[in-house]
Amino acid sequence: MPESAPIQNPTAPEAKTGRTPDPCVVVIFGATGDLAQRKLLPALFMLGDHELLPQGFSIVGISRSPQTDESYRETMFESTKKFLGGEVNPDRWKSFAQGLFYHAADVTDPKSYQELIALLDRVEKKRGTAGNRLFYLAVSPEFYMTIVGQLGEAGLARPKSEKNWTRIIIEKPFGRDLTSARALNEKVCKYFTEDQIYRIDHYLGKETVQNILVFRFANSIFEPIWNHQYIDHIQIIAAENIGIENRGSYYDKAGALRDMVQNHMLQLVCTIAMEPPISFNARAVRDEKSKLMEAVRPIKPSEVSKYTVRGQYSDGYIDGQPVQGYRKEKNVAPDSRTETYTAIKLFIDNWRWADVPFYLRTGKRLPKRVTEIAIQFKRTPHLVFARTPEDQVLPNLLLLRIQPDEGIGMKFEAKQPGPSIRLRSVNMEFQYGTSFATPSEEAYERLLLDALLGDATLFARGDWIELAWAFITPILEGWEQSKADPIPSYPAGSFGPSESDVFIALDNRRWRVSRRWVT
Numbered sequence: 001m002p003e004s005a006p007i008q009n010p011t012a013p014e015a016k017t018g019r020t021p022d023p024c025v026v027v028i029f030g031a032t033g034d035l036a037q038r039k040l041l042p043a044l045f046m047l048g049d050h051e052l053l054p055q056g057f058s059i060v061g062i063s064r065s066p067q068t069d070e071s072y073r074e075t076m077f078e079s080t081k082k083f084l085g086g087e088v089n090p091d092r093w094k095s096f097a098q099g100l101f102y103h104a105a106d107v108t109d110p111k112s113y114q115e116l117i118a119l120l121d122r123v124e125k126k127r128g129t130a131g132n133r134l135f136y137l138a139v140s141p142e143f144y145m146t147i148v149g150q151l152g153e154a155g156l157a158r159p160k161s162e163k164n165w166t167r168i169i170i171e172k173p174f175g176r177d178l179t180s181a182r183a184l185n186e187k188v189c190k191y192f193t194e195d196q197i198y199r200i201d202h203y204l205g206k207e208t209v210q211n212i213l214v215f216r217f218a219n220s221i222f223e224p225i226w227n228h229q230y231i232d233h234i235q236i237i238a239a240e241n242i243g244i245e246n247r248g249s250y251y252d253k254a255g256a257l258r259d260m261v262q263n264h265m266l267q268l269v270c271t272i273a274m275e276p277p278i279s280f281n282a283r284a285v286r287d288e289k290s291k292l293m294e295a296v297r298p299i300k301p302s303e304v305s306k307y308t309v310r311g312q313y314s315d316g317y318i319d320g321q322p323v324q325g326y327r328k329e330k331n332v333a334p335d336s337r338t339e340t341y342t343a344i345k346l347f348i349d350n351w352r353w354a355d356v357p358f359y360l361r362t363g364k365r366l367p368k369r370v371t372e373i374a375i376q377f378k379r380t381p382h383l384v385f386a387r388t389p390e391d392q393v394l395p396n397l398l399l400l401r402i403q404p405d406e407g408i409g410m411k412f413e414a415k416q417p418g419p420s421i422r423l424r425s426v427n428m429e430f431q432y433g434t435s436f437a438t439p440s441e442e443a444y445e446r447l448l449l450d451a452l453l454g455d456a457t458l459f460a461r462g463d464w465i466e467l468a469w470a471f472i473t474p475i476l477e478g479w480e481q482s483k484a485d486p487i488p489s490y491p492a493g494s495f496g497p498s499e500s501d502v503f504i505a506l507d508n509r510r511w512r513v514s515r516r517w518v519t
């Protein structure tokens with residue numbers, strides 16, 4: 001008889017989905033790393049706390065350093081407490097930790113995988129998890145190929161039996177250009193079938209990003225105006241006030257384009273611009289995203305100065321505190337040319353979006369953490385209020401606030417009270433915080449649960465990844481070719497280099513700055 005009991009929390013809100021995954025084991029490569037401690041273990045613990053995990057659910061953490069199950073459990077208890085930002089009920093942790101095991105392994109050594117097979121057999125027997133397995137690659141990307149190859153050669157990529165499933169989650173970055181992404185896809189697809197592969201992009205797990213699809217496809221009034229006839233342009237900002245924290249060695253080789261645009265921001269573009277899928281399932285949704293990505297007009301290396309801007313932060317202030325410039329950060333080359341800011345103008349060459357510019361910008365050490373999509377509609381065709389100067393009648397603006405202040409806003413013109421017709425912009429607001437009593441679940445909780453349930457709708461498909469890299473790679477090449485040009489700098493705490501303001505001003509437009517971001 002398996003010794004495990006279901007993970008229960010009598011006071012938990014009733015299970016949200018009614019769906020419970022099959023009994024299974026999650027094998028985390030990189031079990032003592034930042035991602036595992038900061039996101040994965042807390043998310044899995046919370047899923048248990050919400051009674052969304054199956055009976056006997058277990059985790060095998062794999063890392064290089066030797067330690068016992070017991071010491072691993074203790075370290076994870078401390079980090080889970082820390083990253084959940086409060087107390088973790090010790091009884092609930094005890095129940096969760098019964099299913100937590102540790103395996104010290106050299107991931108390049110085939111012997112480690114034979115030991116893993118033996119350990120999985122033992123855990124599955126003890127916990128009664130039947131042989132379903134989810135591998136999670138939370139290691140540095142240079143190990144992806146090795147681990148995938150070793151899992152494949154050890155026979156671990158195939159389901160244990162006809163009744164079982166085996167899946168793999170691969171973290172970003174998935175490649176660093178088109179060639180490496182293709183090579184990685186080829187390697188993974190050599191051992192796993194596409195429906196076993198879950199390429200994670202945590203933006204897709206955010207409640208507000210999922211709500212874009214609901215907003216667009218569960219309401220009838222927006223679809224008729226969701227096109228080039230009514231929309232002037234779209235701005236997407238993903239600003240962060242943090243710097244690169246302790247990730248200098250990764251970030252200096254990546255930069256903002258690879259780190260934020262290739263994945264999160266292009267996913268946002270697809271979510272906002274794709275055609276309605278025939279239903280909300282993995283194939284239909286991802287087909288539409290790939291079609292959209294295919295329609296994004298390529299930017300040739302010779303065109304980068306017309307369609308992109310880069311920047312790098314210098315010394316400045318965030319929230320009144322001095323912060324140092326990028327080149328002085330730990331593990332960053334003192335003459336680094338890596339961009340910590342980028343702005344891009346892209347077009348989607350299809351019937352719906354012909355000639356509508358999408359302006360994307362993202363950066364580190366900007367004044368505030370904010371992700372927002374602003375859809376600016378065209379001006380009225382004719383101004384009937386002749387005494388109001390045309391530039392004082394603002395076009396309608398629809399704001400999808402991804403984070404923080406999650407919600408949706410609409411700006412429209414209204415008559416100011418008084419004897420004459422004077423106009424002023426006013427806001428209509430929906431806020432998650434006030435409309436729904438329950439807090440949004442963490443993106444990793446949602447995505448881990450989906451992977452355990454075998455639902456890949458919110459994960460990137462292999463062809464989409466390659467299409468996204470096919471768009472990004474020529475930009476990287478163009479930047480590489482313009483090595484002689486200096487990288488514009490911006491003081492930490494500002495909204496990017498002045499070149500970026502000129503870039504959009506050339507189109508007679510301005511970056512949107514909300515009062516919420518600067519007060």
Ligand code: BG6
Pocket residue numbers: 172240259260371
């Ligand atoms: C990660 C990037 O994918 O997303 C980080 O590697 C970035 O550099 C992070 O800070 C932003 O995520 P969020 O959820 O805080 O917007």
